Amino acid sequence: MKEAINSAPSRRHFLRLTSMAAASALAPAWAEQLEPADSATSQPVSARLATFEEVWRTVRDRFYDPHLHGLDWSAVRERYLPDATRASSEEALASVTNSMLSELHASHTRYYTRYEPEYYQLSDIFAGALRRRGLERAFPGGRISYPGIGILSRLDMQGHSVITGVIERTPAQQAGLLAGDVIALADGAPFQPVQSFRDKIGKEVVLSVRRAGAFMQISATPVDIEPNKMFLDGLRASARIIRANGRSIGYVHVWCYAGSVYQRTLEHLLSQSPLNEADALIWDLRDGWGGAIPEYLDLFNTRAPTMQITDRNGTSELRNVKWRKPVAMLVNGGTRSGKEILAYGFKKYRLGEVIGTRTEGAVLAATAFLIGGGLLLLAVEDVHVDGERLEGVGVAPTIEVQADPDSMDRSDPQLNRAIAVLSEV
Template structure:
């Protein structure tokens, strides 16, 4: 094919499907209409678009509450959530500035929104939010702490996974609003640690958190070495693979830091976001030798690090996207996985800003392992299934305990 024809074909592949946008009714509500147009132009699975267009028509033409330019914010939110849900895929959702996920994804997708960063996060364009380093999830009509980032203010204050969050400074908990204008101050968390018990008060410092830096800190501060039967068992939690220095933190600790002399290593993939390089698991399963550069000052620089001793992985629904690929690679290389099934969310996403500055993530590409293995909607099953109930867990971690037990068995030759 002539070069000109090749170039034209490439441009046609990149061009949005203009005809698709014309086939759906317009609401006149600019945020909704822009979200619809972006999905039609970019969603990876065209077979889902007829279903999507039908969902759009239902929202715009709803006999009880048609979506119009004057619709309330709550009505627009419901409509966008409904049409995105019709696609039935991961890496597709809308995030607003009252959610921690908005800031974390803005930092992960900072290149995609680079032209708006200074406007959104003045003056330097560094993504940040006021917080304490804990994630709270609804369960049974109450709110429970599902994650505490290692080294965060919440971690230092003794907040535990499974704590019921009753209030913040006497008011209902809100992800961002509860801590706005409180940076550098303490807030009073009222927490219930067992069903029916009286709440306890915990003072927690509010800090300006920069998501990817916070994840790097959490990975570094998660590192632990446990001694059993004269053996050393290392532990590290990969909160995300998207932090620029996250894997390097682990590699340095394996090569010459706290994990260097461990007899076995537990790699915790119960993260918050995936991302990262597709070959991230090669730190533990790669065949290339460790490679060092030693200049005249004697300070070694590890260009390539490989862990050669026993490994156990921990997974749950927090292992998603790149972390699922990591888990799959471990399991394919005979490394046992402990916990529960991963999220089944392995697609490639991209972020777009909507007119109200909310963030729209769209799955723009399918993800295939080898010739035909897909984890989307399927996930990775553990070799050793262990449940981890959330409410009132009081910081107990049966999945980590089971991983330690499996590592002890492996090291003992059992």
């Protein structure tokens, strides 16, 4: 979620909403070109300490709770300062900084480096605000991109990348990678989500992958990813019809909701063939980023009219599109921020079944700061929904279905349950 929720947000306020003040230290323009071997020398110690201090001050001055959850923030600084002083690289400094931030026990509060896809994704999500804060000094020309294959991932206990999502119409999907796959190596070297693909755009990279206990090699060809475009293209490419029990079930996956363009695209998809001919809809909000606002649930308001607008050339488009057929929502522990607000309202007002596992419970309002060579995502406002606080709690599904990480073919029991529910309506 971005920075605030209200019933009639302004465009400026909306752009501040996602899941999750100007910074005085900005990444140098040449920073994007550094190789991993350069990390230890990419910043002098004084610059790394300046980054640590700037993060600490920004939290002190902008964190949503002025009492910082009861912490003595100055004492916290003194405790982590020796480790920050000893940090020999940007990654090591980020680790110390995030250990400090974790003491706040707050979502939307983390420091990302340029070696993480999230740095680029959040920079693109918050580009409107960051453009006023010197975005072009980190991304010359204002174009935000990184080399990748189109996956979302997290680190396991061994430090390996576990794929949590494969975006449609990306090299990862084309290569046959699946959620739950563990990537250990890339071209024989330890896998890094960004650096493994640096200078390899358009060139085949061999990934060593563990799937359900078996090891395999999968080749993928990285591309230059523009995050918002990837998420939007993935939304469009996800739309399909699933046949079950003589019924047509529409399916669409919204990976990111940080911008009204995603909702407009969803409405357009639902108004066009083949989705508009479906008997029911599966609305997949698992994983990815938030940014949604409560008004998006109006899509399922059966009492409001839809308009068709036709210009003098005969071109028509639908406005205020509504879905008046059965619908189910998919959620999991990666459903976060504004998506959780949608899940809360969808469940409370009984728009359909919410299927999967409890959402993340990351429902604070945040903004982003470019500091040093990285990006600080910081919770700057508290959020209550219909008087309830979802932070740290999340939304429980109406039908709980666990994922199946041990399936060799990575079958999707949550999706299968939604299909079963809707095909019996």
